[in-house]
Amino acid sequence: MSIIIESFDLTRKFGNLTAVEDLNVRVNKGEILGFLGPNGAGKTTSIRMLAGTIAPTRGYAVVAGIRTDKEVEKLHEVIGLLTEAPGFYERLTARENLLYFARFYHINSDLQVDKYLKKMDLWERRNHKVGTFSKGMKQRLALARALVHEPEVLFLDEPTAALDPKSAREVRELILKLKEEGSTIFLSTHNLEEAELLCNQIAVFRTRLVILDTPYNLRNSLFQRQAIVELEEVDDNIINKVKSLDFVLNVGKDGRQLIIELKDFDNNRPELIRCIVENNGKIQSVFEKRHSLEEIYLTLIKEGGKG
Amino acid sequence: MREDKAQRQKRIINIIGKEWKSTFSNLNSALFITLLPLLITVQALIFIYLAMKFAGAEVLVKTLLGKGMENWLTMFPALGELPLIERFQVFFFAQFPFYLLLIPVMVAVSFATFSIVEEKQERTLEPLLATPVRTWELLFGKALAGAIPSLLITWFCAGLFLTGIIGMGSGHLLKFVLNAQWFISLFLLVPLFSLLAFILGVIASSRANDPKTAQNIAIIVVLPILAIVGGQLIGFTVFTSARLFILSIATGVLNLFVLRVAVRLFQRESIVVRWR
Numbered sequence: 001m002s003i004i005i006e007s008f009d010l011t012r013k014f015g016n017l018t019a020v021e022d023l024n025v026r027v028n029k030g031e032i033l034g035f036l037g038p039n040g041a042g043k044t045t046s047i048r049m050l051a052g053t054i055a056p057t058r059g060y061a062v063v064a065g066i067r068t069d070k071e072v073e074k075l076h077e078v079i080g081l082l083t084e085a086p087g088f089y090e091r092l093t094a095r096e097n098l099l100y101f102a103r104f105y106h107i108n109s110d111l112q113v114d115k116y117l118k119k120m121d122l123w124e125r126r127n128h129k130v131g132t133f134s135k136g137m138k139q140r141l142a143l144a145r146a147l148v149h150e151p152e153v154l155f156l157d158e159p160t161a162a163l164d165p166k167s168a169r170e171v172r173e174l175i176l177k178l179k180e181e182g183s184t185i186f187l188s189t190h191n192l193e194e195a196e197l198l199c200n201q202i203a204v205f206r207t208r209l210v211i212l213d214t215p216y217n218l219r220n221s222l223f224q225r226q227a228i229v230e231l232e233e234v235d236d237n238i239i240n241k242v243k244s245l246d247f248v249l250n251v252g253k254d255g256r257q258l259i260i261e262l263k264d265f266d267n268n269r270p271e272l273i274r275c276i277v278e279n280n281g282k283i284q285s286v287f288e289k290r291h292s293l294e295e296i297y298l299t300l301i302k303e304g305g306k307g
Numbered sequence: 308m309r310e311d312k313a314q315r316q317k318r319i320i321n322i323i324g325k326e327w328k329s330t331f332s333n334l335n336s337a338l339f340i341t342l343l344p345l346l347i348t349v350q351a352l353i354f355i356y357l358a359m360k361f362a363g364a365e366v367l368v369k370t371l372l373g374k375g376m377e378n379w380l381t382m383f384p385a386l387g388e389l390p391l392i393e394r395f396q397v398f399f400f401a402q403f404p405f406y407l408l409l410i411p412v413m414v415a416v417s418f419a420t421f422s423i424v425e426e427k428q429e430r431t432l433e434p435l436l437a438t439p440v441r442t443w444e445l446l447f448g449k450a451l452a453g454a455i456p457s458l459l460i461t462w463f464c465a466g467l468f469l470t471g472i473i474g475m476g477s478g479h480l481l482k483f484v485l486n487a488q489w490f491i492s493l494f495l496l497v498p499l500f501s502l503l504a505f506i507l508g509v510i511a512s513s514r515a516n517d518p519k520t521a522q523n524i525a526i527i528v529v530l531p532i533l534a535i536v537g538g539q540l541i542g543f544t545v546f547t548s549a550r551l552f553i554l555s556i557a558t559g560v561l562n563l564f565v566l567r568v569a570v571r572l573f574q575r576e577s578i579v580v581r582w583r
Contacts, residue, residue: 089425
């Protein structure tokens with residue numbers, strides 16, 4: 001897979017304040033990178049540097065083979081940016097707004113505008129003034145604007161922030177559709193479920209990059225995999241027998257559930273179950289405890305904060 | 308290269324088109340831009356008509372205007388052949404091109420402030436600057452969008468004023484009115500003041516968050532115009548062709564200076580990071 005976004009020690013200072021420090025990320029073509037971080041972490045500044053709207057103080061980035069600080073206009077031909085606030089001329093219609101932006105590119109603007117108005121389900125409202133649109137509709141229109149020239153890379157800065165759950169879901173479904181179509185997306189978000197649903201890789205960021213990995217690897221690297229065994233009844237004998245197994249690292253009890261940490265989750269599980277059954281434990285279910293992305297995020301942010 | 312130029316032109320035309328659509332779809336700004344210049348012109352005609360009809364030349368000569376008229380006469384001795392009342396008429400008619408400077412200034416300030424403050428209020432500048440448009444193209448497109456209607460309206464008002472003079476039965480005085488000062492003012496000072504007003508509008512808009520505040524800051528450019536008109540009327544000074552030419556050069560230099568300030572403020576990064 002080819003790398004389409006790559007940054008090298010990307011740093012931005014505002015006076016004495018360091019907003020972004022030594023950001024090194026790589027995104028493959030066709031992947032979605034979730035950029036997670038608390039408010040004021042420097043996510044928007046990072047996106048602005050990668051999208052070439054502000055220059056880095058130090059370091060550089062290459063997006064679609066173009067240096068973001070050197071060839072800004074060329075870069076803007078091949079990227080799409082959805083800013084935090086959608087930003088439209090409220091007295092103009094949806095079509096007039098899109099046409100205005102589309103005409104800055106080397107494209108058949110009328111054709112492309114109509115295509116994306118239909119794709120974003122705004123065709124019926126194309127001749128209505130944007131001032132009459134709901135937040136969700138404006139966000140869909142902003143997505144249409146970011147996509148109208150069919151960019152190689154799409155930067156989305158908090159696309160579902162400030163939207164009601166229904167509109168947020170609509171926007172999320174659109175992003176999912178783009179993912180299926182093979183778009184490369186750099187997605188800054190607060191929404192952890194959204195990141196988990198949409199992203200191939202997740203970067204946790206707080207002025208500097210805390211970690212960058214797949215959601216699966218993040219879970220495994222941070223938390224020992226745990227087996228949850230639900231029994232009809234839990235007694236001390238079973239707990240002691242389980243604890244005595246040499247591959248068991250830890251055993252906890254929560255009601256009728258045993259929470260067990262194993263050295264090798266996949267290989268130790270059959271022997272664990274056998275032990276419980278041999279000691280008259282009546283197993284009702286066995287499953288793996290999944291740590292939510294929220295747990296992972298909070299742990300990382302806490303660790304990042306310490307650093 | 309040629310394709311680049313064509314693309315640049317296309318982008319600038321796109322900006323002008325959008326500016327006009329946006330400005331003229333707002334009733335307040337549309338009325339301000341079209342009606343105000345007409346009112347200024349009609350008001351000047353009515354004032355001159357009433358002054359001539361009801362005050363009379365003998366009364367006017369005893370006012371502050373008498374001194375202005377006296378100075379004017381030394382500049383244009385040919386006026387001495389005319390009856391006193393007609394001398395005053397020519398004197399008033401000749402002030403109009405300076406008075407007319409108010410129109411491009413107000414229209415340009417209005418365009419600059421409406422256009423840029425609107426972008427700030429609607430938060431459209433950042434998505435706009437993420438397109439291939441250059442910041443200078445954006446500034447230039449906006450300047451042209453303001454300058455074209457402002458010059459057209461000003462020249463239309465000048466024509467209307469001349470028609471008014473004929474309508475008042477003073478057509479025979481046009482040969483005294485249409486002198487070098489009239490043309491320097493109309494074709495040199497009007498575009499230069501228009502540009503100055505636009506740039507000041509841009510500078511003011513980068514600091515203000517509503518059009519009214521921006522206009523209040525930028526309207527400072529009206530003061531020298533009032534000084535020119537007032538100074539001539541009361542005989543403080545007479546703007547000869549040479550003086551007007553020097554004033555034009557000074558305005559041009561001032562334009563270059565304020566343009567540098569505006570271009571610095573109108574950088575992609577300043578807009579994205581600092582404009583709030």
